[in-house]
Amino acid sequence: MSNNFFDSILGAVSSNRPAAGSPLSQDPPSWEQLQKSCSGTEFGKAWNGWQTEWAKGAGPPHTDAKLRLFGAREEDVRLTLYRDTAAWCPYCKQVWMMLEEKQIPYRVVKINMRSYGEKPASFLNKVPNGLLPAIELDGRLMTESLAIMQTFEVAFPETKPMLPDRSSPEFERAVNLLQLERELFGRWCQLVFRPSPPNSGIRQELDRVLMKVDSELAATPGPWFLGGDGPGLVDLTYVPHLERMAASCAYWKGFQIRGNPRYANINAWFEALELRPSYMATKSDFYTHVTDIPPQYGDGHFSQERETTGFRRRIEGVDGSWHLPLPPLSRSDSLEPVLAENDRGDECFRHEAALKLASNGAAVAKFACRGAGRSSGWSLLPGRAPLSDPKAQPNEAFIPAVESILRHVTATMLDGSALNEAASAAFSGSKDGTPEMVRCLEYLRDRVGVPRDMSYPAALQLRAHLNWAIDNIKS
Ligand SMILES: N[C@@H](CCC(=O)N[C@@H](CS)C(=O)NCC(=O)O)C(=O)O
Structure with a gap:
């Protein structure tokens, strides 16, 4: 030096x-x-090895990988995924993870979210409202993440199923769990993105729904909502918003979800996700979330607790947490723990x-x-x-x-x-x-x-x- x-x-x-x-x-x-x-x-x-692999449509999932073949030939790829350049869009994440989990061959075309710049005319000609994700399957354009994911189940029957059979009791449970996710989403938006007087009970309402989600996770063996040896469509529907909830509730409300023993099953579910390359390739950090969330969902409303817990300062790195020497990544009190396996x-x-x-x-x-x-x-x-x-x-x-x-x-x-x-x-x-x-x-x-x-x-x-x-x- x-x-x-x-x-x-x-x-x-x-x-x-x-x-x-x-x-x-x-x-x-x-x-x-x-x-x-x-x-x-x-x-x-x-890294150099992965770049060679990515050019051939192989290698681990990653934001830079634009062709994913899973052993297929390039000329046989039926699907193009349009997803956001910043790799942040929550709905793109569900579809992206599903393709990786089911190992469906696909190409990626990256398009800006509006909050990051103008969208190209070539995309707006296909999708006039500009919404992401979009797919082209056998030349047919589709939008709406849930419909896209359901289509994958039908269009690629040779791949791992991610929704129970329609005639089974598990299917009804899956439908109820998807409704519960909407309730959770609604409670989250109410708490973080709308002004609420102290003691309005909104935080308790979010806690009540989180506890319900936690007990649903406890109802099956293993970490996933519907059991099995990997995440299903229901898990993928919860992934982006629970991840954003953990970041935003800590930042704006001083309310800890990740690492909070009250939500032990949700935390075990996060840990199981963090062992999956499909999740780690798409996972953001709390800082990126709290800077990217407002343009999509509106400004968060701060509460008094966020100052007492110090979470806001920690997430912004102004409490010294972005200074050398950095604390160990996998320490147990971390707001954003990193699994030992990923360290x-x-x-x-x-x-x-x-x-x-x-x-x-x-x-x-x-x-x-x-x-x-x-x-x-x-x-x-x-x-x-x-x-x-x-x-x-x-x-x-x-x-x-x-x-x-x-x-x-x-x-x-x-x-x-x-x-x-x-x-x-x-x-x-x-x-x-x-x-x-x-x-x-x-x-x-x-x-x-x-x-x-x-x-x-x-x-x-x-x-x-x-x-x-x-x-x-x-x-
Ligand atoms: N219901 C749609 C929602 C899609 C959506 O709202 N996408 C946002 C990104 S998270 C978007 O494309 N917004 C326009 C933009 O930011 O460019 C779905 O599930 O696919």
């Missing part, structure tokens, strides 16, 4: 000299060098974040410079996502300096030296340009979306290393 590294690039900005010609005697490695180093890590080798270790997650940053470094630096540039006001309007501002203008004067810092951050994530005293030492001297640089790094930190950009533990590493850089240039 270089001494005075951050000062030297800040000096280059303040004197308006391009960083390329500036006295950066100890430049961090170039993006090309960093990409090479990233490819040489254990994660990098696995690949800090080094692996640092390397994932480094690889994702290095693979698109120059573009990411330009994106970060929107923090010192001009906002278009896009995300201030209702129905727009703060994780996006497709029309924001970067302040290009800061690109070389931001790029240098990001290369430095990448190198630090690769070698894990951020907690090494020598690496952080001696950031003193001229601080001209610091506020703008800080804004650029904060902008990037606050726009990392899970799972679109990387996994949750990797996003934590990137956010914490960006904070490390911010603290150094401020100190």
Whole structure:
């Protein structure tokens, strides 16, 4: 690590000299060098292997995988799934997980949600109201997630059934459980997205329905609503909203679902889901949820408890939880626990974040410079996502300096030296340009979306290393 590294690039900005010609005697490695180093890590080798597999329609499920063959030939694929680019849309998630669980061959076309930017005319010509998900099956277009999932049961009879036979008593139970999901959804919306006076009983109503859901889960052997050895259509219907409920109730209401022993069966169900690659590929984190939920569902209403529990501050990372050293991922008091089976270790997650940053470094630096540039006001309007501002203008004067810092951050994530005293030492001297640089790094930190950009533990590493850089240039 270089001494005075951050000062030297800040000096280059303040004197308006391009960083390329500036006295950066100890430049961090170039993006090309960093990409090479990233490819040489254990994660990098696995990642390169997956990319080769994804191009062939194989490999594990992932937001980047656009062709899924499950052993079929490409020319025999009957289905195209239109799902959102941010991998956040709850209804897309149900359909996506079902395709993975049933191993139905499909292609993916990614379309923006409106809150992230304009939709292409080619999609609006097919689906004039723009709603996602949509599918094309044997050339026929369909929308509405539940109808799509029921169609899969009929159109692919050779795949694993996910709904009980219509003539069985389990079918009636499935229908009742789907109705219970609608009741749960309604109670959640009432609690989080509508103003309610204290002691209105709405929270108790949500708790009552959650307890009912919990007891339904207890009624069958194993973790799933209808028994069996994997999630069925009923489970998939509950997945996106229970995941969003856990994040939003903690954030806006200080009301804990995940990790709360009162909902032991719901928590066991989450844990069983987290052992399924189809779920982990689609799973978001609490921060991404609370920034993505308002454009779709409306603004959440804060209650007093959210301050006393500190959940809001924890989810926004302002209580120190996005700072190094990061606490162990699988600690039992975590609001967002990571199963030991999914904990690949800090080094692996640092390397994932480094690889994702290095693979698109120059573009990411330009994106970060929107923090010192001009906002278009896009995300201030209702129905727009703060994780996006497709029309924001970067302040290009800061690109070389931001790029240098990001290369430095990448190198630090690769070698894990951020907690090494020598690496952080001696950031003193001229601080001209610091506020703008800080804004650029904060902008990037606050726009990392899970799972679109990387996994949750990797996003934590990137956010914490960006904070490390911010603290150094401020100190
Ligand atoms: N009932 C529909 C709802 C679909 C829906 O509301 N999709 C939202 C995304 S979560 C959407 O496409 N909104 C327009 C947009 O954000 O672009 C279904 O189950 O498929």
